[in-house]
Amino acid sequence: MYPTSPIISAKALTRTYSPGTSTIIGINEINLEVFPGQIVVLKGNSGSGKSTLLSLIAGLDHPTRGELTVANHDLKTATPTALTRYRRDVVGMVFQSFNLLPTLNVLENVCLPGLLAGHPDSRVRAKANELLEWLELKSRLHHRPSELSGGEMQRTAIARALINDPTLILADEPTGNLDSCNGKIVIDLLVDLNRHQGRTVIIATHSKLADPYATLQIYLRDGTITKKTCQR
Ligand SMILES: Nc1ncnc2c1ncn2[C@@H]1O[C@H](COP(=O)(O)OP(=O)(O)OP(=O)(O)O)[C@@H](O)[C@H]1O
Ligand SMILES: [Mg+2]
Numbered sequence: 001m002y003p004t005s006p007i008i009s010a011k012a013l014t015r016t017y018s019p020g021t022s023t024i025i026g027i028n029e030i031n032l033e034v035f036p037g038q039i040v041v042l043k044g045n046s047g048s049g050k051s052t053l054l055s056l057i058a059g060l061d062h063p064t065r066g067e068l069t070v071a072n073h074d075l076k077t078a079t080p081t082a083l084t085r086y087r088r089d090v091v092g093m094v095f096q097s098f099n100l101l102p103t104l105n106v107l108e109n110v111c112l113p114g115l116l117a118g119h120p121d122s123r124v125r126a127k128a129n130e131l132l133e134w135l136e137l138k139s140r141l142h143h144r145p146s147e148l149s150g151g152e153m154q155r156t157a158i159a160r161a162l163i164n165d166p167t168l169i170l171a172d173e174p175t176g177n178l179d180s181c182n183g184k185i186v187i188d189l190l191v192d193l194n195r196h197q198g199r200t201v202i203i204a205t206h207s208k209l210a211d212p213y214a215t216l217q218i219y220l221r222d223g224t225i226t227k228k229t230c231q232r
Contacts, residue, residue: 057202114163
């Protein structure tokens, strides 16, 4: 049912941290294939390696060992310039703490990655307006993040993640700072982006909200995959 080549391929992917003389395992020897159009839920206790794995896939961090290819980009050997382009063009990232810039309003926060990518101002603004309308934030365009509810902040962050039309959306605990109603709205939006727009979505979460929609559930413990459940 999915295309035969994976969008994400990890082989013996390992990230360790070496503060001082100790070695801490982030993830260890992960083998993984994710196919275009899948919706993946990453599960595991605190410290099991979910954020480490997402950061590597996002190109925000660099593997210690192993191989990682995403959308034909070899992230192990990519130059800093290639990684910047990859993060900008391929990935949309949503975080638990929203990570909006406090001095910019909603519209400016959403437009920023599009403008940094060098797209024409008018096109970026039109796309941002369209996304913010879809996310029911049209009445909040000129509000700063501090003037928004948690749900509104996360919807703004989703719009920002979509401004450059990424094929891959990575969400690290996106409902962690939201009540259950807003958490459900955010998961429904991520599911919609997967089902109706064909984007590949990976959600790291302690919540069960996304479970019914997952095509692949990955369980991590101490940096290794203990179980994978493919649901269709
Ligand atoms: N920068 C770092 N320096 C040292 N150790 C780190 C660093 N980042 C993560 N770790 C360690 O790597 C392991 C995996 O952490 P990670 O943040 O990936 O877990 P997680 O599954 O996302 O946890 P949570 O559910 O609490 O978000 C943990 O033991 C953590 O302490
Ligand atoms: Mg985490």
